[in-house]
Amino acid sequence: MAYSHHESPETLTPLLEDDVVDGAADYKGLPARRSTSGGWRSASFIIGVEVAERFAYYGISSNLITFLTGPLGQSTATAAENVNIWSGTASLLPLLGSVVADSFLGRYRTIIAASLLYILGLGLLTLSAMIPSSQLQVLLFFFSLYLVAFGQGGHKPCVQAFGADQFDGQDPEECKAKSSFFNWWYFGVCAGGLFTVSVLAYIQDNLSWGLGFGIPCVVMILALIIFVGGTRTYRYSIKGEEESPFVRISKVFVAALGNWRTSPSAIASEEESRGTLPHQSSEQYKFLNKALLAPDDLMKNGKMCTIAEVEEAKAVLRLFPIWATCLVYGTVFAQSTTFFTKQGATMDRTIVPGFDIPAASLQSFIGLTIIIFIPIYDRIFVPTARAFTREPSGITMLQRIGTGIFFSIISMVVAALVEIKRLQTAEDYDLVDLPSATIPMSIWWLVPQYLLYGLADVFTMVGMQEFFYDQVPNELRSVGLALYLSIIGVGSFLSSFLISIIEDATSAAGQTSWFSDNLNTAHLDYFYWLLAALSAVGLAVYIYFAKSYIYNRGSTV
Template sequence: MEKSEYGDRNQLVDGNKVDWKGRSALKFKYGGMKAAFLILTTLGLENLATFSLAVNSVPYFNGVMHYELEDAANMLTNYMGVSYILSILVAVLADTWIGRYKSVLFSGFFEFLGLALLTTQAHYPSLKPPFCNVNDPTTICKIPSVGQKYFLFIGLYLLAFGSSGAKAALPSHGADQFDESDPKEANQMSTYFNTLLLAVCMGGAVSLTFIVWIQINKGWDWGFGIGTIAIFLGTIIFAAGLPLYRIQVAIGTSGLIEIMQVYVAAIRNRNLPLPEDPADLYEIEQDKEAAMEIEFLPHRDIFRFLDRAAINSKPDIQLEKSQAPSTTSPWKLCRVTQVENAKIILSMVPIFCCTIIMTLCLAQLQTFSIQQGYTMDTSLTKHFHIPPASLPIIPIMFLIILVPIYDRVFVPLTRKFTGIPTGVTQLQRIGVGLILASLSMAVASIIEVKRKTVARDHNMLDAFPVLQPLPITTFWLSFQYFIFGIADMFTYIGLLQFFYSEAPKGLKSTSTCFLWSSMALGYFLSTIVVKSINGVTKHSKNGGWLEGNNINRNHLNLFYLFLSIVSLINFFVYLFVSKRYKYRPQGPIVNADGKSNDLVA
């Protein structure tokens, strides 16, 4: 790659980032917030188009397509699960072969096609079962034909595939527009990740209100159609930013395979003694030209068992510093940098595991808290009520208010004291969110005690399904949503930035999918925990804590308290693992001794 035409190399961005013509990207000409703004706009429009499907699709599957309620709920969870899992596959493709920019374009096309098919099916009567009142037990509703089922599933899973690509490539492509080694751009990257959450929330707010209202009052074809237009506009806006983007060149080899090579080589060399001097481990020669194209990391004295992957298992072969012998397989001998990248990924695993419990708590706010809302007074005014299914708008509105305050007030203020571009380190930010999640569950337990007290005082414990709401406003639930909204702002965006910043160059998109994987595991764990709690408590006075349909007779307050305690224990485990985490030795957040400025430092 020719760079001499630019003169001063300091004007070049870090890494293998090029402009739209394949030339090395210049800092003053490409990337930055102007390019990131287009990406954030795309992300907001994508969330606007798809979020309503995640919260309001069960009525469509049940009421329009005539699936049983249980089957409709499973269709939704399967759709979301596939979307999360596929994001890992798309991320690998983006990092390795097609690049993040092209990945987003392809994803936008598949999302558009999927929503267009759903819009078409919702509009034409021949593509769906005849109208029928599924709530009338005397009526037998016709189930979808085989062709109608295929049409629905093709549209739904094309949308899932496209959505997975947006999750995998959009956030990391936006982060590519900044240079972490430049203090000014490191500050801008912090703003980008905070604004990313704001864009998601604004798109979600419109989807939860306007799109849901359109679906219910104007028809599902109109609701899906508006989402289709939003995806189309988002993809066009994203594509139009090509002349402004810094584009990370795909590395051509899988970063995951390189990580696997380290483990295989370390196992093969397990009987070899570790050298006392790390300089004896294998690494290609580092020079100024190579450093511009190839990632180099210094050896760190952690996870020493992996260092065996960089030991020459054939001492009779003299290694050249320029390259490994052609006869040596990469599954037997790895570079020090490759080994250090494997150490980084291994170090991130405990952090990843500690965040699963938070999504377990989030799942309860999206299920049981909404059930609570159905029993409470939802009136805002005499003539206006907020649907319980729209209760997630409460934390979203809180976040829309809090994110700008966090980014414009809290971060600059703490930055003056810490000298860290993000105000606090990513690990500190994640930890704050985890402790707030525990507090949110504790508050939820208290609010549930208050709600049941009102039901008991008005002899309404057995009034379920509710013929009239309890004389307690649903906005009591806003306390737990408010606290968890702040936890969201700290943990999930902190995780996204942490995974991106710490990951090897070849695994940037893949690493951000750790967040989606954590959320998927949290939702899956929620099902297991609920069933386990019911199994353990089935011999109590009123049966299992969460059994049956009468939430007034359940012990939801005890379940929330249990989650609060589990979250608190999880937080202390997180303190233990974060204390021992060492940030990668490149970037703005590194102490002189190479140790992390961790949560309790």
């Protein structure tokens, strides 16, 4: 039996050991009970708030390029760069938000603060869309846009980590539920996004940008109310009194650097003196074992690095080759909200006479694919694969990520072929020099590349979420999810960088740019072929590092 540390055994109802969740407390600060806290009940509140947040985010991002090239009057290339820079910033800021959560405020308080900031940004964004075109409008728009990015930066990694915290990884049943949580989490996120791009894009294009930005603001207010409503059911991580994980990991790298001249025999002698068996210290990144021989001043202060701390640092270091080789996926990911949308705007979008589908609405096919395939993946593919591989999740996390990268390559190949067809159609009908004319080619030709995007997401995006959550120290799980998000952020920056370089190179000496405002004379197909080639190289390098990756905490999934 166990008793709360807040009350004496005489006054406290005893807690069954099996009912106590180690390292977790309830909203009163008492030991969390498995029977009354956490699990799918709590996770459903958190999934609900994330669905609303993604609704708000996609309500801005999915059609942002249309607002920039329309009311703000920017060129296609400039607008695409601005979208990528903003998306990249929004995806990198979770690194800051996760540090604030894991080191200071905690995930629950960070989510509350970030939601308030998010709502403020959406409110100002709505106001900016309603005022007349002026320099003030531009300044207010971009200020509020980046305010939303800061709110998202605190919200995104903490909500997902907080949701996964509702399942005890040490309990066999809850461990399986946690793996399933990442699938259904992404299912909910994409369900919210599906409604956004199919409805809000129409409102923004045909009714009012103010209304199109105002609705997400109202939804975020409701989301915050829902999240607070689940407060009594949540499990909250208990912070220990040990050193911050940032301090522990930094100390290892500093000590290893300070002893870089140390001989291997000295390290082996130190390991032996501490009673360390050979298999306890992994062979990978052995240079960090030099941290075991701390400088004299650290030894006197009792700050020597332990074997556990060295292994923790190695676990974090192992993540970076995987992170770096996934960046090309983030670059491909950026295209669905920029050039795909601009392509669709030039094509025949008529559904019925008098009604044209907004070009941005085709992004709903990404979400639709995910909504269809995640249940198939979770309920059919995983059990089937498990029977052959004996892996609890069917295939390993890294195999899942690599499969998605492969599908992203196919999506770029298909996108290039469809663009060649679109350019040929424009030429056949003598529309090359008429950029505002509708090309007699149905927008449904773009659907396959969106479907392949969605299929890639089912594998790579969900795989990266679980991988970076699972493979970092427990105290850094918000940071782990921020690392996954930063892949999309850095990928957006890389996309913007490529666009800028290619724009300068291909428009020199009076040549026609690949990204000309007249897409009928541009060459987006060349850009897609380039991304497909870069992705193929990236996948080859990824496979090399993935095959040598050593899973942390004995994980094999």
